[in-house]
Amino acid sequence: MSSRLAFTLTTATAPWTEGDRISLPAHILESLGTNAHDDEASRVLTFNVMFPSTGQSLACGVKDFAADADVVLAPAWILSALGAADGDTVEVRIVDLPKATAVKLRATDLTYLELPDIRAVLESALRDHFTCINRGMPLRVRAFLPGEHVMATCSFVVADLTPRVNACTVINTDVEVDLAPLEADPVKLHAMHAEWKRHRADLAPKPLPTTAGQHHRVTLDPGQAASFAVEMKAVPETHGVVRVAAEVGEGDCNLYAHPLLRASLQDNTALDVTVGSKAVEMDVAPARAADAAQVFVTIEVDGDAPCVVDLVWTSSEASSDPSSGAANGSDAMAVDDEPDEGPYGHTKCPTCQKWISAGAYPLHQIHCARNTVACSTCGAVLLRTRAKDHWHCPEPRCTFVALHPGEPDKHLRFWHTPTACSGCDATFSNAAGTLQTHRRAHCPARIIYCRYCHTYAPAGPSDDGLSAADRLAGLTSAHEAACAARTVDCRTCGRPVARRDVAVHMQLHAAAKRNQPKPLTLCRNWVCGRPVVGTPAPGAICLTCFAPFYSSRAASPREEAAALVRKRVQRYFQQATVGCGHAWCGNKYCCSSPKFEWTDLDATGKAIQCMQLAKAAPVDGMWLCVASQRIQDRRSMAQDLAAAHGWDVEWCLEALIKTEQDDETDASDDDDDAGGANDDRQDVQAQVRWMSRAVDWLLKLAPPPKAAS
Ligand SMILES: [Zn+2]
Ligand SMILES: [Zn+2]
Ligand SMILES: [Zn+2]
Ligand SMILES: [Zn+2]
Ligand SMILES: [Zn+2]
Ligand SMILES: [Zn+2]
Ligand SMILES: [Zn+2]
Ligand SMILES: [Zn+2]
Structure with a gap:
């Protein structure tokens, strides 16, 4: 070893x-x-x-x-x-x-x-x-400088x-x-850095006018380049494409666009390296995905003359027809689609293909032969004065035809000169084609915006680290694939989940949350905040509420039902005439309660009402005073929460039960009516705190509320 x-x-x-x-x-x-x-x-x-x-x-x-x-x-x-x-x-x-x-x-x-x-x-x-x-090894890392929209080492x-x-x-x-701590003289280092920053500030992109279609004149010296930014807030939400045109007045330039970075020949998503006025179109979706404030274009002077150029940006929903900008052979005089039948008495000139009247024909032929020349490569007839600008690229398989001065040189430089990638040193056959394909899709050093770690980062090698699943998920870089595969602990279930699966995982949780059965059954006593545990007692009330009605005497079901109604009437009548004695009672049919509704009735009137209440009990539920203020509050708070936020009352009651705190718990919770000791503490603040704990609980665990009533 x-x-x-x-x-x-x-x-x-x-x-x-x-x-x-x-x-x-x-x-x-x-x-x-x-x-x-x-x-x-x-x-x-x-x-x-x-x-x-x-x-x-x-x-x-x-x-x-x-x-x-x-x-x-x-x-x-x-x-x-x-x-x-x-x-x-x-x-x-x-x-x-x-x-x-x-x-x-x-x-x-x-x-x-x-x-x-x-x-x-x-x-x-x-x-x-x-x-x-x-220990002691140098470490150079590439990182995105947010102020300048470039990568730096x-x-x-x-x-x-x-x-x-x-x-x-x-x-x-x-x-x-x-x-x-720094080792070199910090003062010197900071001075150097300040100088470096000043230099970089000149390179930082300058804003273009925030109004689309407005011209912005730029004058640059030979060798200079300048970057400009289109503010994303000036681009309508529905527009996915920003087009920047460079109307060249003097000299010549190249134009590059990038939605995330300061654009350059190496970093761009669109470029125009033709001669004269030009335009680039960029898809701004990456900028929106990265929540970026700007997208960028760079103009770079081409040639030895200063360049004066007007920049204009516009936006549109989708890309315009890509072929519209291509000027093809418009200066060549050959016209193929002219009809073969000319005007009466006209003859077609074999040199320039124009229809000439019989009288003018002899003279025209002499004139035409003197002023035009046919291209030996493509046969196009050209004005002698323009013929020198008509140029066929000599490279094999290249069909480029130059029509303007300067085009051959530029074409050869951008399309037939090997160019190295600035990120990985690999060399490509040309700058405008193969290098761009590499820089935009394959270069491990190309910069991507990672949707998982929300930073700009080198993409990493694209040929490894990407599984079929990654590609299906739309991942195009090793960096994003690595980020997507890293797990995070789910905040809901605590299990580790790959970041790429988080969205689906959370949807499953949301569905499970939505489809939960109700957590408890409410006691059918409107005043009671206890859930019904086990088999509900007759009248669907909780066992505590049912206790006073319980009879151990075996009887036929019919006798028992009649006895129950009788006991209910007695209980209601007692509540209406004697009351439960609790000043905090919220039962509207209890005369101790400030909410008592039958204050105008005499004993007979109350008795009639009590009989009706007792009869309606199986359908309308019951109104029985409870011994604990806290149990009563729990029910009314649950009802308030449900009305205010739209959750089911059952979920609200469950939340209140789950978030009830010991120090606030009423000691007399489970005492029955007879032996009830009251705690009249009226701590409104504690109740507000309890409510907000319950709301937190509901937001986290309950199915989403229906629209509040
Ligand atoms: Zn002619
Ligand atoms: Zn030709
Ligand atoms: Zn060529
Ligand atoms: Zn590269
Ligand atoms: Zn990442
Ligand atoms: Zn989970
Ligand atoms: Zn109850
Ligand atoms: Zn009462």
């Missing part, structure tokens, strides 16, 4: 130059004695690379085992950290490293000050790109590690990232 092998070190090129992963030849596994045991297969392999000439070594991860025999491919920063150059010999061995728990980084420039949350950026950079972290060195060793792994572990 500790054997070392010597390899030739080679700088890796795109697309994995970020991070610490190296590519090794396949034979290293057998040579170093790593038999892929079952438990080893899942282990993260870490290697120590040592450069004997300097004695420097670094622990790093492995990207693949695809390198040529005896060669190690490593990102350029690893070579420089080792003090080695291409072709040097390094020694490689497998190492077992402890997991890092904390890392302290020291900034070597102050770009990080521009970031709202540097810790999150560092943590995600470590997670996404690194296997190991070495922040540089750090690893100042300290916990545990206190020289190298740790950062795989499958949460690393706490902290910043160490």
Whole structure:
């Protein structure tokens, strides 16, 4: 396991130059004695690379085992950290490293000050790109500068590690990232940073007029570029496309658009690199998804002359016809669709295809032959004065025809000149076509807005890390796929849920919540706040309410029913004439209650009413005083809540029962009427607090309320 092998070190090129992963030849596994045991297969392999000439070594991860025999491919920063150059010999061995728990980084420039949350950026950079972290190693992370809408590189060195060793792994572990104090002269560093910021401020996008269609004149010197922003609040909600036209007055420029970033040749979703006035259209949906305030265009002077250009933005619901802008052969004089039948007495000129009257024909022929020339490639007849601008691209399979001065040069530069990707160093056959395809969809360094961590981040390699499910879910970047797969604990059930599944998971919870059966059965005594537990007593009231009516004497069902009605009448009559004695009683048929409704009736009148109430009991429910004010309040509060917010009374009562607090609980809760001790405490504030606890409970656990009445 500790054997070392010597390899030739080679700088890796795109697309994995970020991070610490190296590519090794396949034979290293057998040579170093790593038999892929079952438990080893899942282990993260870490290697120590040592450069004997300097004695420097670094622990790093492995990207693949695809390198040529005896060669190690490593990102350029690893070579420089080792003090080695291409072709040097390094020694490689497998190492077992402890997991890092904390890392302290020291900034070597102050770009990080521009970031709202540097810790999150560092943590995600470590997670996404690194296997190991070495004490003293340089760490460069790319991060989005929100003020300028560009990515920038922040540089750090690893100042300290916990545990206190020289190298740790950062795989499958949460690393706490902290910043160490600056080492270089802070005054100097801050002065440099201020200078850097001033320079960057010039580059920050300037706002275009907030009125669509208004011209904004820009004058730029050769070599200059300027970025502009269209305020999203000026774009109607229903409009999905912003079009920016550049009406070129003098000189020439290129035009780039991007809905999230400061646009450039490398970062754009639309570009126009033709000669003369031009326009780009961008889909602004990504800006809306990212809740971005602006979308961006950049004009870049092309050529040696200053450029004067009027920028105008407009918006529309959908993209306009893409072919409308293409000017094709309009200057060529050949007209194919002219009818073969000319006017009477006219002859068609074989040179310019025009119909000429017989009288004018001889002269026309001489004139025509002198002033026009046919293109030897396409046969188009051209005015001699314009013929030099008619140019066919000589590249194989390219059908481009230039019609204006300057077009051939620009066409060759943008379509037939190999161009490197600024993000990953890979080279593409041209800047306007293949590079754009790569930058927009494939480059691991392209910037995406992650819908899960709500930040701009490099997309990561698009060819791996994306499952079929990811693609189905509309994920297009390894970064988003990794974020989507990370789990969060569901706040409702506490179970871990992948972020991509959270929406569906929450819908399931919502459906389950909506379809819950009612939590309890209400006592049919309108004054009682107890649920009915078990089989309801006759009249569907709770056992406590039924207790006074209970008879142990066995009788026929008919006799029993008659006795029950009799007892109800007696009870009602007693309530109406003697009362329960509680001043807080809320029973409108109890004479102790301030709500008593029969104050105008004499004893006979009350007796008649009592009989009617007793008879109606099976349908209308009952009105029986309860011994506990709290039990009574619970019912009236539940009814108030239900009326005010639309929840079922059952759910409101359940909420009040569940959120009742001990210190407020009435001691006489379950006392029966005869032995009731009263607590007349009237704590309105406590009741308000109780209500709001119940509302919280309902919002969390009860089915959503119906519209409040
Ligand atoms: Zn002619
Ligand atoms: Zn031609
Ligand atoms: Zn061409
Ligand atoms: Zn790239
Ligand atoms: Zn993310
Ligand atoms: Zn859940
Ligand atoms: Zn009851
Ligand atoms: Zn009463």
